[in-house]
Each structure stands twice: as structure tokens, then as C-alpha cells.
Amino acid sequence: MTVYLLRRSxxxxxxxxxxxxxxxxxxxxxxxxxxxALLSVTATPEQIAAAQAQVGADRPVLxxxxxxxxxxxxxxxxxxxxxxxxxxxxIAARLVVTVPLTLLAFALALVISLVAGFVAAVKSDRxxxxxxxxxxxxxxxxxxxxxxxxxxxxxxxxxxxxPSSGFPRDDWADPAEALLSLTLPVITVAIVMSASLxxxxxxxxxxxxxxxxxxxxxxxxxxxxxxxxxxxLRNGAVPVIxxxxxxxxxxxxxAVVVESVFGLPGLGSMLLRAIQQHDYPNIQGVLFVSxxxxxxxxxxxxxxxxxxxxxxxxxxxxNR
Amino acid sequence: MNKxxxxxxxxxxxxxxxxGCASGASTDSSSASSTVEIGSLYEPQNLSNVAxxxxxxxxxxxGNVYEGLFKLADDGSVEPLLAESNTVSDDGLTxxxxxxxxxxxxxxxxLTSADVKASxxxxxxxxxxxxxxxxxxxxxxxxxxxxxxxVVTLEERSISFIYNLSYVWIINADATDGETTEDGTGPYTxxxxxxxxxxxLEAFDGYWGDAPATDEVVFNYFxxxxxxxxxxxxxxxxxxxxxxxxxxxxxxxxxxDYVVSDGDSTTKEILVFNDRVAxxxxxxxxxxxxxxxxxxxxxxxxxxxxxxxxGSMVPPTDPWYEDLTQVxxxxxxxxxxxxxxxxxADGFEFTLDTPSYDPHPVVAEFVKSELAKVGITVTxxxxxxxxxxxxxxxxxxxxxxxxxxxxxxxxxxxGNPDFYWGYNNPEVTALVDQAEASATTDEQTAALKQxxxxxxxxxxxxxxxxxxxxxxxxxxxxxxxxxxxxxxxFVYDIARS
Numbered sequence: 132m133t134v135y136l137l138r139r140s141x142x143x144x145x146x147x148x149x150x151x152x153x154x155x156x157x158x159x160x161x162x163x164x165x166x167x168a169l170l171s172v173t174a175t176p177e178q179i180a181a182a183q184a185q186v187g188a189d190r191p192v193l194x195x196x197x198x199x200x201x202x203x204x205x206x207x208x209x210x211x212x213x214x215x216x217x218x219x220x221x222i223a224a225r226l227v228v229t230v231p232l233t234l235l236a237f238a239l240a241l242v243i244s245l246v247a248g249f250v251a252a253v254k255s256d257r258x259x260x261x262x263x264x265x266x267x268x269x270x271x272x273x274x275x276x277x278x279x280x281x282x283x284x285x286x287x288x289x290x291x292x293x294p295s296s297g298f299p300r301d302d303w304a305d306p307a308e309a310l311l312s313l314t315l316p317v318i319t320v321a322i323v324m325s326a327s328l329x330x331x332x333x334x335x336x337x338x339x340x341x342x343x344x345x346x347x348x349x350x351x352x353x354x355x356x357x358x359x360x361x362x363x364l365r366n367g368a369v370p371v372i373x374x375x376x377x378x379x380x381x382x383x384x385x386a387v388v389v390e391s392v393f394g395l396p397g398l399g400s401m402l403l404r405a406i407q408q409h410d411y412p413n414i415q416g417v418l419f420v421s422x423x424x425x426x427x428x429x430x431x432x433x434x435x436x437x438x439x440x441x442x443x444x445x446x447x448x449x450n451r
Numbered sequence: 452m453n454k455x456x457x458x459x460x461x462x463x464x465x466x467x468x469x470x471g472c473a474s475g476a477s478t479d480s481s482s483a484s485s486t487v488e489i490g491s492l493y494e495p496q497n498l499s500n501v502a503x504x505x506x507x508x509x510x511x512x513x514g515n516v517y518e519g520l521f522k523l524a525d526d527g528s529v530e531p532l533l534a535e536s537n538t539v540s541d542d543g544l545t546x547x548x549x550x551x552x553x554x555x556x557x558x559x560x561x562l563t564s565a566d567v568k569a570s571x572x573x574x575x576x577x578x579x580x581x582x583x584x585x586x587x588x589x590x591x592x593x594x595x596x597x598x599x600x601x602v603v604t605l606e607e608r609s610i611s612f613i614y615n616l617s618y619v620w621i622i623n624a625d626a627t628d629g630e631t632t633e634d635g636t637g638p639y640t641x642x643x644x645x646x647x648x649x650x651x652l653e654a655f656d657g658y659w660g661d662a663p664a665t666d667e668v669v670f671n672y673f674x675x676x677x678x679x680x681x682x683x684x685x686x687x688x689x690x691x692x693x694x695x696x697x698x699x700x701x702x703x704x705x706x707x708d709y710v711v712s713d714g715d716s717t718t719k720e721i722l723v724f725n726d727r728v729a730x731x732x733x734x735x736x737x738x739x740x741x742x743x744x745x746x747x748x749x750x751x752x753x754x755x756x757x758x759x760x761x762g763s764m765v766p767p768t769d770p771w772y773e774d775l776t777q778v779x780x781x782x783x784x785x786x787x788x789x790x791x792x793x794x795x796a797d798g799f800e801f802t803l804d805t806p807s808y809d810p811h812p813v814v815a816e817f818v819k820s821e822l823a824k825v826g827i828t829v830t831x832x833x834x835x836x837x838x839x840x841x842x843x844x845x846x847x848x849x850x851x852x853x854x855x856x857x858x859x860x861x862x863x864x865x866g867n868p869d870f871y872w873g874y875n876n877p878e879v880t881a882l883v884d885q886a887e888a889s890a891t892t893d894e895q896t897a898a899l900k901q902x903x904x905x906x907x908x909x910x911x912x913x914x915x916x917x918x919x920x921x922x923x924x925x926x927x928x929x930x931x932x933x934x935x936x937x938x939x940x941f942v943y944d945i946a947r948s
Contacts, residue, residue: 164837167837175584214630291685297687392678394648
């Protein structure tokens, strides 16, 4: 296991470095000029040149890359081209919204999908089992912004129970208020997320239910619940954990849409605006942090899988 | 307690709890009456107006946080603000300004002529991105004989000089970071700028003029127009500075809780020809295209009952506006006749570079179908705003394009043959120069009216329509600007009745 951990960590670091280079190079390959965001339809050639100098577009790409890497080594994400504000603190301020949003939605989706998926599998012949399967199929097809608009229409505009958008100016100073403004976004994401998760939980449960080991356990006298608890849970969890990792990462990255619908000042809306403005330091900063988060989630999911299933531990670490 | 009363009490308690939830739902943490919440789609990129800050910083700061020697009022007139008085020498080359006394910056420092000099010089600086930089090319020198007097000498007469000064924010000469902080003289100071979310303004106790009507004003920023409308519907914001989609209006127009104002904007939707290249170097071809497009139908399909038709570059809030909508009337028969006269009886083809954002793609489709009726084939080439800037504006590599031009008093660009649209009529260039060198505003107005008429006669471009300036506000709100020229939005008179 130790060797596996070391090997997996090295893999994490190398993928991260490759991702960083790719982000930098791809951004520079995109068509367009970042200085355009600073210019108006009356800009003189002199102003165009000044804008290019301001965003550093007049310097060699290799030099820009070296600067960026040197900055990263000092844990500095640089300054925005457009606002001149340091990128790091702004990302930190945005994470205060995006991380709770993602984790709360993930937790809610997990609860919904574990219960719904299990019921749908165990009671696959009953009307409610069939209904859950049907709803989860439907949920996978529905875009997140549509669910958001629907929920806003009902709970914010018609019933006036919850805010339609925004986040408190003083962030989490009043946790109740902050939670209230996250309620609809969290439910929106959780609904869409739990639809696909329910299907995975359902099929993993069905696999377990039809397995030989479960039948053997029951033949040896275990009750259904006891057999499921002792043998089924672990086996069913392995495929679900890897899907959970992917879902968590997807939700984190997919915050763009839901943050836009709900006017939330999170990482997604920061990325959206930075892309519109060709604000390279901001784009790089957001991608840096999200890449890190996604890779770490994948890393943790792998470790978790191996902790749950000893067979994976031995087969992948060379019997040590 | 008997049962019915217990139920009523329970019901009351439940509805109170819900009401508590609902009021807690607002992002406003202070008491409602002392704060006005404004909803906008235009977040500043930075807080300086000489660093390419975009229209967001003008909307939030111009006249509210920073003030000029003069201000452009909502009706388009220019009024003195920090200038107590000004005199102009007989030759029109020397302007002497006396500053108002008792004006202090938010930092507490008193306003002096040195600050005015430094502020004008910031606009002229090498790295300045100010839209007014080129207009100040005639400045020969700025003197400050005493703390209250500024003397500006010009190389040549510039009747627009005072008007141009209304765009110059007077900034504390000692201030070091204008992009993320401020030190102005306006009725409000910057409270907190929460990037991606809001920017709050707080009343400045030491303001030289009348205290603003509301203690705190908060601009709440949205990236999604529907989210913005929803925020207004749920009382999270009290007013929306500029509605960009008429679809959202139906829910407010017939609702007594809201007032929809239809003001005059200065934003023109233009079908721009590259007047240098064939066939658009031919006046008859341009006029033929103008007459082939039913602009009234176009405006109605995009804005419903809102917006204005203009027959030239000039909006009604410019002093030299005149109704020229009949110079190139909608008349497909006339259009075909003009095309035949120009040798294009069988029509021709051209590519229309169309910015990818609203309303341009819809306008492009409309233009394409209208021109097809007179035998002209349009190929729509959709490009990003970034590509538009590089290809059309900088490289002037296009045949025709769509663009919105937002500024007031910008008809003068037709006097510059090097501008991206390449309109070159020496008579118009001379008139624009002459207007700028006028001794009186009457002379200037007369000359620029001639410019309007000539460019309309030449169909230099097709001025499709003038955007409406639609402000939607809660009906208990008063004192907000309805025209909002050049994206400015004075908030100091806004109050709840």
C-alpha cells in the first residue's frame, strides 16, 4: 500500500505539471487578443499599443511562461490584467461560495441517491421502484439551468420563501442568511446530480443482490440485512466510489451554469467573466485551482476504493 | 386555549416564521429604508476611467464618487460642477477655471488646482485608455497660478473642450492606486467592492453640496439577465439600470408595483459599410441598401414598442439632432431603381461580419432577408467581439459589419477618413473641423447639422435604430435618471417615497 501511495502521489504531481503547461499553452493558442478587453471603439493606435503592453502581450510567450511558473513557485497566482487585483485572494473569496455549494449539493445528492437507488433496486418490481428509475432517467436528461429556473419560479417568485439570487455581502458572517441564499442552488445541483447517481447505486445494488457471495451468505444462515451489510455494502461501494469522485469533480467544475442562474459570486462566474475578458492570469488561476481540486479528488477516490476493497490493494501494488 | 384559537395562533406563528425567512432572504443586511439596491449587468473591470475600466465603472462612479469640473446632465446639457466659473479668451485658446471653494476629497484633503492639472494629465498620459484622450490633443499647456485657478491653453479652438472636461474625473493628485481604490470628491465614497457580486457606495459626510438622498447605495451585479429580472421581482433589487431584453418587460409593464421608463439612450445599432471597398464605395449602392430595409419593422421585432428610429448618427439628446428619417425612406422600388442605376440590376453578394452577441445575429438575419428581396445575397459571418476588434476595427479587413456605437456626440467620427468605416467626404471632414473651431455653440450646432444631413445624404452607414434606455424600478422609488447618457447613472437623488 505504501508503494502504491508513493507511486500514485508521483502520478498526481506529474499530471498536475502537465496540466499546467497545457493550460498555459492552450490559452496562448486561442485566437484573440487580451488587450481588446481594455479598448473602446474610439481607441487610437497609440492606445492599442499601450493596452498590449499593459497585458504583457508584447512579450515572448516563453518569457511569460517562465514568469508564471516562478510566481507559482512562490505561491503567487499573479495579478489580473484587467483589474490589477491579485488573483489568489479573489479565488479564495470565490471558494467561500463554490466549495460549500459543491459539498452541500454533493451530500444532499448522496443521501437522495443512496436511498432512492437502493429502493429502486430492492423494489424494482413495485410501482415506486419503477417510478424512481423513470425519474432518474428523466433527471439525467434535464439541463441544470432549467431546473434552476423552475425552482426560482416556484419558491422565489411565487411563494417568496427563498431568495432568487445573490449571496450575502458579508459572506458567512450570518450563516443562516448564507445558507438561505445557497438553498435553491444546492437543491438544483443535487436534483440533477442525484439523478445519475441513483442509476449507479441502483445498478450496483442489483449486481450485489444477484451475486453468488450474497446467495452463499444467506445459504449459510445470514439474514438478508446482515448479509447485505457484511458482504454487499463493500462490494457495491467500489464502483460507486469512483463515480462519486467523478460526480464531485464534475459538480465543482459545472458550477458555472448554476452560479450564473443564481447570480452567485463563485469560482464558476469568475471563470466565465475572465474568459470573456481574456484575463489570462484570472483564467490560469481558476484552472490551476480547479485542476488541483479535481486531481486530488481522483487521488482520494482511488485511495478510498483500495481501502474498501483489499483485492485492488494487492493486485495494483505488486503483492506488497 | 380552545382549538380554533390554537389553530389561528399556530397559523400566525407559521406565517411569521415564513415572513422572517422571506425578509432574511434579501441580501440587504441593514435596514431597508436607508439602502437602495441597484441591479446591473455591468460590473466594473477596475475602478479607473483611464485604465480601460469599461462602462461599469462609469455607471457606478461617474458623478457619484468622482466629479468633473463640469457634468453632462441627463438631458444632454453640460453644467458646471467643481468649476465655480470659467472664462474664455477672445481667441478661444485660453480657458481660465475658478474652482469651487470648500471641496474636499474623501481622504479629507482639500481640492486644489494641482489636482485638476494632475487629473487632466492622467487622461493625456502615455498609457491612458481614456476615450477622451484624442479629444484633448489640442491642449498646449496647463498652468496653476494659485490653488483655486486653472488655466488651460489650447493650440487651436475647441468648442467641445468644456463638454470633454465633463468626462475627466478630478482625482486627488496624491492618490496612488486608482484601479482598486478611489479618492474623489463626489457625494458617495466606495464602501466595499465584492468582486463578482456587488459594489456599495456610502454617503460622504464631508460632501460640499447637498447630501445625497440615500445613505447607502449598492450596485448588485448579474451575468444573467433573467437572474436580474428575478431579483427585481423578488425585491432583492429596487431598480435595474438598463434592461437589455424586452422579453423581461411584460412582467413589469402591467404591474402597479413597478414603473418602466422609456428614456433616450445614445446607443445606435448600425449597419456599417466599409466605404473604401466596392461596391460600398458607390453612394447609390449604400442608399439602395438603406431603402431596402424596413427599419420600423426591425425595431419593432427587437424592442416591441420601445426605441426610436433615427435617420443619421445623432440621438435626440445631442444638441444637433434633427429628424432625418425620411432622407433614405423604406422603399424597395426605389432601392431596385438605385441598384439598376449603379449597374447592379442583378444584385450582388457580400459578407456581413456579425458580432456573436445580441442583438446582432437577429439583426443580421433580418437584413439578409430584406436584401434578398431586392436581389442582394448576404453571407453572415458570425465573429466574437474580440475577433471583431482585431479584424474589423484594427485591420479594417471587412466589407460590412454590424456594431452598436454607444457614445453621445460621436457623429464627428464621420469626419475622420482613417476611422474603421472609411467614410471619406472632404466636405464633411472640413465641417467637423469647422464645428470644433467654432466660437459659439450656435455655430458648432449649425455646422454639425450640416454634417448630419450630408452623411445621411451619402448613406455613409445605415443607422438602423436607437436603442431604448429602459429603466425598471419599484414604484416607490424616485429621483433616478431615465436617459442614462453614456452609461452614467447618477444615484444621489434616488430615494424611497
